[in-house]
Amino acid sequence: MKNGNQRRPSGSASSQKPKNDAAVAAEPHKPGLEARLAAAKLIGAVIDRKTPLDGMLDATGGNPAYLHLADADRGLVRAILNSALRHLPRIEAILASLVSNPLPEGARALHHVLVVAAAQVLFLDIPDHSAVDLAVEQANRDPRNRRFAGLVNAVLRRLVREKESLLAGVEDVSPVPEWFMSRLVSAYGADEARRIAAAQLVPAAIDLTVKSDPEGWAEKLGGRVLPTGSVRLNAFAGAIPDLEGFEAGEWWVQDAAASIPAKLFGDIKGRRIADLCAAPGGKTAQLAFAGAEVTAVEQSKSRLRRLEGNLARLKLSAITVEANLLDHRPDELYDGVLLDAPCSSTGTTRRHPDVLWTKGPGDIARLAALQEKMLRHALTLVKPGGKVVFCNCSLDPSEGEELVERVLADTPGFSRAPVRAADWPGLEAAINMRGEVRTTPAMLASDGEYPGGIDGFFAAVLQKSSETNH
16 A cells, blocks of 8 residues: 555544553463564565565574564464565555555554455465454554554455455456566566466475486375476475485475576586585585586585585585685686576565565666676686586576676677577476576466476576687
8 A cells, every 4th residue: 555645544443542552561462463463573674674584584593573483473474474475466455445545654564464464364264353353453552553443443354354356356466566567578578477477476386306216206205296307295295304305315405497507517427517606505416416526605604504514414515615706716627617696586486475575676787787797707717618507596687698698799719508498398488599498487387286387597508619718
């Protein structure tokens, strides 16, 4: 809902005698209230202050309101946030239709209370009366919102009564921000843009990269083998650490799209390969298991420790280097370099719906410039005949196709090594005319039992001429 003037919205609780702050503070919290308070606080941080969820939900350094909760309530908060952010434009359109006059300036906290409650009523398996009662309680406990407790009650009770018709009325409202939809249409056309936008409403599946025998592991874990060779689990697989093969290091969690770039080198047994920006280590593990001598470069000490822990579980090894990749200059050039560059992450909105509300066009431009700088440095690290696989999880061509085209145009001695669609049966649509990989969340249809979709990813192979020393 957009902020409006200072008029009191219709349906407000002007006739109710408000409680004073001391009386409210003395009341015990209703069960579930703290989880809703935390959800409203965190969604406000995402929408209003562009704060990414990952940091706020971190198990050790996260937001205190979240860390204070029991594990079950933390799970509820995550479910509320993910649902609210996936459907935010539609939730806001519905709420706007239920309030006669715009909320007053400065009523953002009230807005967040309504969004959190609406997400529960519309999209989560939570009793309607619980979502409504706790939202009213939230309003009553906030001196800024107490006078609107009646409004909250009236709006949400109407939402409960009319939710089916209200949802039907917003089906044409794009579930993604206008800036993002505009860029999707420009890159993919209107029809495909709508399919990509719709795909982000469905939570991402859990895919596993297995060391060997995908069919066998699919049978053991009740999964499905994807065209990438990944094993996709169904929604009832259970907790990841409890599954067969986890402790033994037979597989690791990795979206199917993210498993593609490491495979683009071909046979790398005995070759020296650098994985730049390597954490959390899924691609490092792939390269090491394929028989390469891997150097994993990562700037963050904590992320590098996490990578080392993952490799230890998988019983794989790599040389780890804590450094900014722009400063990394090996004594001997590599046979290959994998650069999964930091990007806008717009291809991962199924699992990170906050991305669309914390990033914008300016972030894409800034990150594309950084990626180009990194790619140009990566090209200096390979020997003649060597390959650089450049990839990221952005859907924006400025971070992918356009960037690679620009770098190749003024970098003598390098050319694109085309990926052949015939080598990727079932994913032929993901190979563009230039021989680059471009996946979108609208690819890989669901078969009913298993979720569809795949992260949006871009990957290109750049090869150095064997006849140049540039």
